[in-house]
Amino acid sequence: SAIAEEGGAVIVRCAGGDVHACDRMILTVPLPLLREIALPAGARAKLAAVDDIGFGNVIKILLRFARPWWRERKEDLADMTFLLSDEAIPVWWTRYPDQHPVLTGWFGGPRTAELESLDARALIDAGLGSLAAIFGLPRDHIARELVASAATNWAHDPFARGAYSWATPRTRAAQAILARGDGSVLFSGEALYRGRDMGTVEAALASGLETADMILRGQ
Ligand SMILES: Cc1cc2nc3c(=O)[nH]c(=O)nc-3n(C[C@H](O)[C@H](O)[C@H](O)COP(=O)(O)OP(=O)(O)OC[C@H]3O[C@@H](n4cnc5c(N)ncnc54)[C@H](O)[C@@H]3O)c2cc1C
Structure with a gap:
């Protein structure tokens, strides 16, 4: 101190x-x-x-599913790595070439302030909602497959107060x-x-x- x-x-x-x-x-x-x-x-x-060094925020959401439902849905997504969208949680990536059924959601920059009030549970819900919209699936179908989840808004971490700097x-x-x-x-x-x-x-x-x-x- x-x-x-x-x-x-x-x-x-x-x-x-x-x-x-x-x-x-x-x-x-x-x-x-x-x-x-x-x-x-x-x-x-x-x-x-x-004050002359930029510093921004990141929200990160980790979702582990029972099955890789996105691979089963469309064969051409079997080697999917990054997925970019206009949804609330816009960026997602898989563990490919690892086959673990994990999706990581990422949202960075000033617009993360719009999700300021969401706690981890609400961020996970927002992530499931974004995936449902991206894949055109009922949200419950995706939520049923969820076995573990975590979410962090790095601006809320008292020892980080954000994610990383930029020039x-x-x-x-x-x-x-x-x-x-x-x-x-x-x-x-x-x-x-x-x-x-x-x-x-x-x-x-x-x-x-x-x-x-x-x-x-x-x-
Ligand atoms: C979500 C996310 C994903 C990232 N992904 C990548 C990636 O894929 N690849 C990559 O290279 N980088 C990544 N980064 C960036 C990387 O984590 C940082 O650039 C790196 O950790 C910075 O190291 P640092 O030692 O400068 O600061 P930090 O790692 O932030 O370390 C600062 C330390 O200071 C401590 N601290 C804070 N306040 C006090 C205090 N008052 N007294 C004592 N200690 C204090 C903190 O607890 C912390 O341990 C990511 C960052 C985030 C947030």
């Missing part, structure tokens, strides 16, 4: 009361959470740059400010990656390695 410079050390105070001391630290929380942590003045001054025309300049090696608190994570694919695990790892390397080289 708070990071402070005290007597030449960096002190990290946790919400549960733990206190840790170190020489320097790397902060890798998602962008929306950066402003919720008390920071030393030098690190806080860099935070205005966060705006001002993002490279913002990243250069946030990734500077000065001060006791260094920023890292997928949003700070200056290569092509922000918003990925690879980006997070590359950014972390770059920052750690900067510390080891004494910069």
